Amino acid sequence: MSGDGRRRFPDPNGLHACFDAVLREAPGAEAVVDGELRLTFGAWWRRSGIAAAALSGLGVRAGDVVCLVLPSSADFAVCYVAAMRLNAIVTAANPRLGPDEIAHIIGRTSPAVIVTDAPGSLPPAGAAAVRSPAELLEGGAEMAGAAPSSPADPAVIVWTTGTTGRPKGAWFDHRSLQIMAREMGPLSRPGDRKLMPVPFAHAAFMTRVHDQLIHRSALVLTPREWTARGMLDLLVRERVTVGQGVPTQWEKLVALEELAGADLSRLRLVSTGAGRVPPSLVRAMRERLGCPVVVRYASTEVPLCFGTDLDDPVELVASTVGRALGGVRAEIRAGDGTRLGPGVTGRVYLRSRGSMRGYWREPGPTAETMAPDGWIASSDLGSLDAAGNLTIVGRADDAYIRGGYNVHPSEVEPVLLAHPRIQRATVVGAPAPVIGELGVAFAVPAGAGPPPETAEIRAWCRGRIADYKAPDIVVWLDDLPVNATYKIDRTELRRRAEDAVARQRRPHPRD
Incomplete structure (x- = not known):
């Protein structure tokens, strides 16, 4: 019997059962390539058994939370499975998060054990x-098997990036993870070697271990300090078959001169998403990488959602995020909840048994986002065409109102990127008197010489979109800031945009 009075039986589709199959058939296959360390599936299971015994000795039981404050690593993977073998709940905080964010995660989950390789940088951990991973692995005891679990038991808590406030913990049960593993489409084939440039604390790892076990795939980790050249070197050296990354990473990689001579013959596809994907980037990836490009649309709450197919035409991949995957259902709704027809823009609503079951210990935000029947209100605006392809207009909270007109950055950014002197660009709104908000563009220049004046950029835009959509201010940067998951840090850009508006309004000393 469990602590909540329910009798538990081994889940035939659970993590333990998946590992049993791999250990019978391919124990020596590589599972994680972490620098010089090559972790096989057999070694992963053995090490996790040692770590699980140590966690059990610290009092971890089924239903307890184990928090990993670790960078992406073989140690992270080992400790993840160790906690799962105890039927504990795994959560993680990217070490790149600020101390207040990590403290919030620890405070919300009240973990029994925190695993970190930098204990001195942790905020107060309470009880x-x-x-450290080394301490968990130094014992001689090894746990055999795994504690029984049921499909409805909480398995993992994955945190939102906190771009619109404090992070929220989306929790998933074991059944959610199993469903996602069987609906990955072209992203997973037996024996794949997948480049993994996003943090393990992200849903891309936290909800995908079942998929990795089913397909016996290896994860090739990028160095902790990510560079485009380092990413290219790994693609070549490790014979990667599936390249994964967010748009900002692919933008930098396809700009490398060294790409022309690189042997990428093993790549069968590359995938991107987790942000706006300009059509120009999709075309550059297809041309320079020499393989199909698929776009994925997902969120922390619904990690498996929409995607394009390998044989989709360039125009479709460049302009939509494809069709619903697996058992995902989608609707576009108006502000009053009315379902909208094809081609009409509204809020994107999603429903899937593979989605989160709610926000951890936050009934209010859960009720605001997730209806009792499972429909989840996303933060995105978009439209569905007659074939079910989804076009994302932008996030509802990214739009700004200039002089009474709604402006979506996704309408402005492609126009900016078409300018020959702009390599990368993002637009945000900033408060301004009388007019409400101004559009501020942050751009990385292309080519040599001084970047164009704001007036030139505004004239370029006005010839292509409505005049009120043209950015009022253009700020030139060497690079766009990114957050802990390598997405454009729009929170930081909004702060800078407010400063830019304030500087514009400030009288000149000679006035």
């Missing part, structure tokens, strides 16, 4: 025991 939690704090151990």
